[in-house]
Amino acid sequence: MLPVTSMIPVEEARERILAYFGRLEPERKPLLDALGQVLAEDVVAPFDIPPLDNTAMDGYAVRAADTAGASEAAPVQLRVIADLAAGYVLETPVGPGEAVRIMTGAPVPPGADAIVPFEETDEALRGINEAARKAGSVRVLKAANPGANIRRRGEDVQAGSTVIPAGRVLRPSEIGVLASIGLTHVTVIRRPVVAILSTGDEITPPGEPLLPGRIYDANAYSVAALVRKYGGIPRILGIARDTVEDLTAKIREGLDADMLVTSAGVSRGDFDVVKDVLAREGNIDFWTVRMRPGKPLAFGAFTAPGGRKVPHLGLPGNPVSSMVSFELFGRPAIFTMLGRSDWERPTVRAISRDYVRNPDGRRFYARCIVTRGDDGRWYADLTGPQGSGMLTSMSAANALAVIPEDVPAANPGDEIECIMLDWEHAP
Ligand SMILES: Nc1nc2c(c(=O)[nH]1)N[C@H]1C(S)=C(S)[C@@H](COP(=O)(O)OP(=O)(O)OC[C@H]3O[C@@H](n4cnc5c(N)ncnc54)[C@H](O)[C@@H]3O)O[C@H]1N2
Numbered sequence: 268m269l270p271v272t273s274m275i276p277v278e279e280a281r282e283r284i285l286a287y288f289g290r291l292e293p294e295r296k297p298l299l300d301a302l303g304q305v306l307a308e309d310v311v312a313p314f315d316i317p318p319l320d321n322t323a324m325d326g327y328a329v330r331a332a333d334t335a336g337a338s339e340a341a342p343v344q345l346r347v348i349a350d351l352a353a354g355y356v357l358e359t360p361v362g363p364g365e366a367v368r369i370m371t372g373a374p375v376p377p378g379a380d381a382i383v384p385f386e387e388t389d390e391a392l393r394g395i396n397e398a399a400r401k402a403g404s405v406r407v408l409k410a411a412n413p414g415a416n417i418r419r420r421g422e423d424v425q426a427g428s429t430v431i432p433a434g435r436v437l438r439p440s441e442i443g444v445l446a447s448i449g450l451t452h453v454t455v456i457r458r459p460v461v462a463i464l465s466t467g468d469e470i471t472p473p474g475e476p477l478l479p480g481r482i483y484d485a486n487a488y489s490v491a492a493l494v495r496k497y498g499g500i501p502r503i504l505g506i507a508r509d510t511v512e513d514l515t516a517k518i519r520e521g522l523d524a525d526m527l528v529t530s531a532g533v534s535r536g537d538f539d540v541v542k543d544v545l546a547r548e549g550n551i552d553f554w555t556v557r558m559r560p561g562k563p564l565a566f567g568a569f570t571a572p573g574g575r576k577v578p579h580l581g582l583p584g585n586p587v588s589s590m591v592s593f594e595l596f597g598r599p600a601i602f603t604m605l606g607r608s609d610w611e612r613p614t615v616r617a618i619s620r621d622y623v624r625n626p627d628g629r630r631f632y633a634r635c636i637v638t639r640g641d642d643g644r645w646y647a648d649l650t651g652p653q654g655s656g657m658l659t660s661m662s663a664a665n666a667l668a669v670i671p672e673d674v675p676a677a678n679p680g681d682e683i684e685c686i687m688l689d690w691e692h693a694p
């Protein structure tokens with residue numbers, strides 16, 4: 268086995284990888300299609316929001332001074348001069364002793380400086396009905412303060428101010444804000460296209476019969492799903508056989524992508540065609556990273572026709588290693604291309620309920636389920652055997668517990684750091 272000192276730490280591998288990536292160029296997109304992408308330029312409000320003072324309540328627009336001293340015992344009667352729905356503007360001013368019946372969102376008519384909600388008038392007693400409307404007057408049962416229940420022009424957004432700065436990820440709330448200033452399209456950093464290639468004579472595409480000794484291609488799909496989840500556009504290239512010709516042709520097919528991801532063939536097997544072809548076709552290094560799973564890793568770049576460099580991430584073949592390596596190295600690369608720097612996942616410190624052995628001085632990313640106990644503390648349970656070929660152990664997990672390089676084991680009761688992969692969905 269390699270001495271641990273000749274392995275590179277995870278952080279160094281990630282740093283070297285990220286040096287190859289930068290933010291991609293902007294594109295213009297319909298608003299809704301830009302969900303999850305990063306805004307490429309500041310968006311400035313062309314007008315105030317709300318554009319006019321308007322009412323926050325259904326009720327009556329009044330002159331606050333008219334309602335001074337009003338109470339249930341001594342109501343103040345006002346003459347109702349109009350009925351105003353949202354979407355309409357009333358030019359007629361509200362004079363002394365007058366009121367306008369008004370619905371939430373309608374602009375406050377001139378002269379009025381407070382809104383009395385229905386509940387504070389006798390309309391509530393009579394019921395909201397035609398009779399109240401026809402009565403031509405309303406009794407106010409409580410004094411209103413000037414400004415009461417009025418949403419001021421520009422209180423949310425002021426004309427000329429930056430509503431959303433460049434660099435912000437567009438979530439549903441940002442999409443709503445952009446729509447509220449009338450935008451239909453927005454300029455965002457485009458999503459990276461990630462070409463994904465599986466290698467190995469034993470690999471069979473799902474849908475085809477499985478011959479003896481063969482296995483189905485899990486990696487292309489798990490990695491493609493991660494690419495999509497993290498904001499990229501996956502392009503599955505298929506399976507390259509272990510021949511120089513096939514591998515070379517398939518790699519070339521992927522060179523119009525922003526990044527090429529391969530799986531398998533990066534360790535020390537007899538059939539080192541993958542390594543040979545990667546090394547010949549591109550400028551690729553083979554690393555051993557001080558982590559488990561995912562020790563062997565290839566990284567470098569191919570040169571596309573025209574001279575463009577296409578970074579290449581060569582994942583180990585074992586399905587869990589492939590996913591964990593993509594999580595640690597592929598996710599930050601995709602985020603960087605998207606213009607995001609927040610690729611670091613949240614962690615929680617949880618109490619291990621298992622004995623977790625870490626025998627060989629690598630950093631162990633153990634698949635576990637993190638849950639909150641009745642005592643309010645977080646607990647981590649391993650998802651079972653941790654072999655790097657056992658993809659169901661990954662499927663059962665919502666976190667990776669990190670056992671550091673220099674810690675030979677975690678005992679039940681020890682606090683361990685857990686990288687949360689999934690908050691929304693605990694299996
Ligand atoms: N003598 C040594 N052998 C191995 C070492 C080592 O250091 N010395 N490292 C082991 C570790 S750790 C890993 S991880 C694997 C990495 O192997 P490769 O990247 O070279 O990949 P393969 O050997 O071709 O495949 C490994 C394993 O994964 C299966 N596989 C491959 N592709 C897929 C796919 N698309 N979908 C599902 N499963 C896949 C493949 O059939 C093998 O079972 O090497 C260890 N060996």
Ligand code: MOO
Binds near residue numbers: 558
């Ligand atoms: O390091 Mo390998 O990735 O354990 O299976």
